[in-house]
Amino acid sequence: MDKVDFLVIGVGGQGTILASDVLALTGLALGYEVKKSETHGMSQRGGSVDSHVRWGSEVHSPLAEIGTVDYIISFEVLETARWVNYLRPGGTILINEHRIRPLMVGLGEAQYPSDEALLEAFRARADRVYLLPCLAAAQELGNVRTMNVVLLGALSELMGMEPDPWLQVIEQRVPARFVELNRRAFARGRELAQS
Amino acid sequence: MKQLLSGNAAVALGAYHGGIRVAAAYPGTPSTEILEHYAAYPGVYAEWSPNEKVALDTAIGAAYAGANAMSTMKHVGVNVAADALFYASMTGVPGSLVIITADDPGMHSSQNEQDNRNYAKFAKLPMLEPSDSQEAYDFVQQAMHLSHQFETPVFLRLTTRVCHSYTVVDVPEGEEALPPAPPAEPPRWCRDIPRYVMVPSNARRRHPAIEQRLKDLAEWAETADVNRIEPGDPAIGIITGGIAYEHAKEVLPGASYLKLGMSYPLPRHKILEFAASVDQVVVIEGLDPFWEEQVRLMGVDCQGKLDEELFPLWGEFSPDVVRAGLAQAGFVAPAAALPDVMSRLPDLPPRPPVLCPGCPHRGVFHVLKKLKLVVFGDIGCYSLGVTPPLSIIDTCGCMGAGIGQLHGAEKAGLADKAVAVIGDSTFFHTGMPALLNVAYNRGAELVIIMDNRTTAMTGHQEHPGTGRTLQREDTVSVDTAEMARAMGVRHVTVVDPYDLKATETAIREGLNADEPAAVVTLAPCALRVPRKPALVIDPERCNGCGLCLRVGCLAIYRVSEDEARIDPLLCTGCTVCQQVCARKAIKVVAE
Numbered sequence: 001m002d003k004v005d006f007l008v009i010g011v012g013g014q015g016t017i018l019a020s021d022v023l024a025l026t027g028l029a030l031g032y033e034v035k036k037s038e039t040h041g042m043s044q045r046g047g048s049v050d051s052h053v054r055w056g057s058e059v060h061s062p063l064a065e066i067g068t069v070d071y072i073i074s075f076e077v078l079e080t081a082r083w084v085n086y087l088r089p090g091g092t093i094l095i096n097e098h099r100i101r102p103l104m105v106g107l108g109e110a111q112y113p114s115d116e117a118l119l120e121a122f123r124a125r126a127d128r129v130y131l132l133p134c135l136a137a138a139q140e141l142g143n144v145r146t147m148n149v150v151l152l153g154a155l156s157e158l159m160g161m162e163p164d165p166w167l168q169v170i171e172q173r174v175p176a177r178f179v180e181l182n183r184r185a186f187a188r189g190r191e192l193a194q195s
Numbered sequence: 196m197k198q199l200l201s202g203n204a205a206v207a208l209g210a211y212h213g214g215i216r217v218a219a220a221y222p223g224t225p226s227t228e229i230l231e232h233y234a235a236y237p238g239v240y241a242e243w244s245p246n247e248k249v250a251l252d253t254a255i256g257a258a259y260a261g262a263n264a265m266s267t268m269k270h271v272g273v274n275v276a277a278d279a280l281f282y283a284s285m286t287g288v289p290g291s292l293v294i295i296t297a298d299d300p301g302m303h304s305s306q307n308e309q310d311n312r313n314y315a316k317f318a319k320l321p322m323l324e325p326s327d328s329q330e331a332y333d334f335v336q337q338a339m340h341l342s343h344q345f346e347t348p349v350f351l352r353l354t355t356r357v358c359h360s361y362t363v364v365d366v367p368e369g370e371e372a373l374p375p376a377p378p379a380e381p382p383r384w385c386r387d388i389p390r391y392v393m394v395p396s397n398a399r400r401r402h403p404a405i406e407q408r409l410k411d412l413a414e415w416a417e418t419a420d421v422n423r424i425e426p427g428d429p430a431i432g433i434i435t436g437g438i439a440y441e442h443a444k445e446v447l448p449g450a451s452y453l454k455l456g457m458s459y460p461l462p463r464h465k466i467l468e469f470a471a472s473v474d475q476v477v478v479i480e481g482l483d484p485f486w487e488e489q490v491r492l493m494g495v496d497c498q499g500k501l502d503e504e505l506f507p508l509w510g511e512f513s514p515d516v517v518r519a520g521l522a523q524a525g526f527v528a529p530a531a532a533l534p535d536v537m538s539r540l541p542d543l544p545p546r547p548p549v550l551c552p553g554c555p556h557r558g559v560f561h562v563l564k565k566l567k568l569v570v571f572g573d574i575g576c577y578s579l580g581v582t583p584p585l586s587i588i589d590t591c592g593c594m595g596a597g598i599g600q601l602h603g604a605e606k607a608g609l610a611d612k613a614v615a616v617i618g619d620s621t622f623f624h625t626g627m628p629a630l631l632n633v634a635y636n637r638g639a640e641l642v643i644i645m646d647n648r649t650t651a652m653t654g655h656q657e658h659p660g661t662g663r664t665l666q667r668e669d670t671v672s673v674d675t676a677e678m679a680r681a682m683g684v685r686h687v688t689v690v691d692p693y694d695l696k697a698t699e700t701a702i703r704e705g706l707n708a709d710e711p712a713a714v715v716t717l718a719p720c721a722l723r724v725p726r727k728p729a730l731v732i733d734p735e736r737c738n739g740c741g742l743c744l745r746v747g748c749l750a751i752y753r754v755s756e757d758e759a760r761i762d763p764l765l766c767t768g769c770t771v772c773q774q775v776c777a778r779k780a781i782k783v784v785a786e
Binding site: 011012024025028033034035036037038039040045046047048058060061062063064065066067078079081082084085087089101102103104105106107108110111112113117118120121122124125 | 197199224225227228303304327356359360361362363438441442444445448513514515518530531533534535536537539540541543544545546547548549550551576579582583584652654741744747749751752753762
């Protein structure tokens with residue numbers, strides 16, 4: 001692979017930063033040049049957040065261009081839609097099945113789009129769209145915070161990659177007492193992507 | 196050793212390795228993490244000052260005493276510190292002083308997107324600007340050396356995408372990584388009255404020296420490594436720097452480049468030499484045409500954003516923006532025209548930042564809305580009170596502005612009942628002189644200090660009210676109510692903002708007082724205290740009236756015309772919705 005561009009999408013507070021950290025460090029371990037750009041500040045108060053992660057033989061900008069991203073990894077169903085134009089035709093979208101109501105939807109003044117409408121639109125750009133119950137899997141594992149690692153496990157499978165470089169990075173990045181739990185979360189993600 | 200570091204972390208590490216020993220700052224996105232990283236290194240002194248001006252004066256004092264010092268701030272912080280900036284330019288420093296300005300093109304977390312390269316020209320100071328984390332690490336040290344060499348404060352300008360992007364830094368290891376040893380003897384004051392006492396007679400003598408310093412710096416810039424020519428296709432020569440350089444290299448890697456690591460002053464001969472070596476010159480820079488204007492004054496015919504309008508004067512640059520401009524001039528192919536996927540979807544509900552569930556500000560805003568008040572706002576989490584359905588903030592300009600605005604409006608005879616709201620950190624920052632003014636000039640005005648005992652929006656930094664320093668030492672905890680009293684406000688009430696009745700009473704009394712009044716709504720930030728059990732809505736009692744929805748809490752949602760529900764994962768049990776429910780339908784879950 002000459003280059004791989006990822007966009008990690010979510011809502012402030014969902015823990016997208018750990019996922020983009022692991023993605024960036026895995027790319028480095030695989031020998032790529034890596035750049036990553038993330039959202040801080042106001043948006044972290046429940047707003048939309050995005051991280052660009054870029055692997056390549058040569059990477060200049062920390063931001064990918066519209067229509068060139070290979071993988072969108074989304075922590076929240078609706079948020080995927082705001083960024084779908086960044087995907088290259090034929091790219092892959094991986095979505096955690098979790099819907100967080102924006103305030104206007106809770107007030108009954110706006111509609112949360114239906115899965116059908118969203119998936120139909122995503123498929124107009126993407127070759128592969130996966131809506132996986134990563135949050136539910138993390139809940140089954142007994143710790144919702146492992147949701148991002150379930151998602152990374154699924155991504156590694158969809159990329160056709162071996163688990164080892166990912167797991168090595170995850171082990172460095174999480175506290176020792178959570179290593180075993182995160183290994184299981186990663187394996188669960190791979191299973192979800194296979195099914 | 197290669198490490199993936201954010202620009203902010205790289206600046207902190209570079210400052211530590213380079214021997215910067217004293218640093219002062221006020222938190223502000225995107226600069227905040229620099230001091231947080233730096234404060235963790237051994238043998239350094241770092242502090243959160245109450246505001247950027249105090250921070251810069253502190254760093255100047257350290258540099259006057261011969262130390263290597265720095266002060267970090269967001270772009271608008273330099274406005275607050277500008278008075279100090281200009282005298283420091285006049286006096287120069289015997290130690291070294293690096294002033295870090297973190298600009299926010301695109302206004303991710305700011306009220307404007309001012310281009311602080313203009314401050315370098317305005318204050319007649321040199322400015323370095325890195326493009327990635329490696330340069331952030333290198334340039335902070337380069338800035339320190341430049342400061343020593345020319346006895347001048349030196350700006351280091353960062354932008355959001357440099358601060359918060361992670362790129363590889365080659366970090367020295369072992370002995371190389373150790374900062375130089377501090378001086379064995381404590382510094383002695385070197386009296387130099389003509390230099391450091393800027394009374395007019397001395398200042399008049401200093402000004403020519405400052406002009407000469409700029410000429411010397413421009414000479415230095417001609418041969419400095421930070422300004423680098425990268426020969427390529429001679430058909431197009433790109434003059435650029437900062438993050439715009441990375442975007443340009445992404446889009447047009449084969450062009451000839453003059454990469455400016457020093458944003459001011461510019462290397463005239465190098466620019467002329469570069470321009471002569473290429474067929475056409477394009478200047479690529481975010482925000483203002485700061486370089487383009489100077490390059491044109493040198494007599495170079497170039498394209499950019501002044502006449503050709505290849506690039507916008509506002510917004511954040513990206514590879515997309517750079518490609519669109521270069522494509523317009525015919526230098527690159529335009530981006531492939533892909534069908535807009537978004538157009539296949541209905542309008543998406545927006546997801547702006549909002550007050551967190553359980554936020555102590557929510558109940559106060561509910562009361563202000565109920566009382567139909569005009570609300571002069573300020574900078575902080577409470578600016579989120581502008582989001583519907585609360586929509587209760589009428590102004591938000593800069594730190595400390597709301598109280599003065601209220602005072603002026605009242606003195607102008609404003610017929611509407613009005614209040615000012617300000618957070619605790621902002622009160623200490625610039626709210627205090629404004630409240631002092633209300634008391635001194637007999638404004639019968641009500642100021643609400645929304646005291647959540649932290650600097651919340653930037654990520655919970657310490658301040659003079661928290662009882663802890665940046666370096667985690669115990670210190671005084673200044674009481675905002677006592678402070679208001681000490682400044683001459685006699686009508687001061689402290690209330691629990693989760694008690695809506697008490698809050699309303701205190702605000703009504705404050706409004707009716709025929710003298711300066713302050714209400715302190717005191718409760719810690721909801722993100723820093725344990726949650727209480729979630730509340731539930733009894734569907735039998737709920738008739739869907741929507742009163743609870745109007746407090747604007749993410750945890751409450753409508754399920755039908757005649758029913759609302761509470762999301763137990765989000766609810767913190769703050770009880771604000773329970774207090775507004777007219778049908779007593781909201782209850783604590785039995786454990």
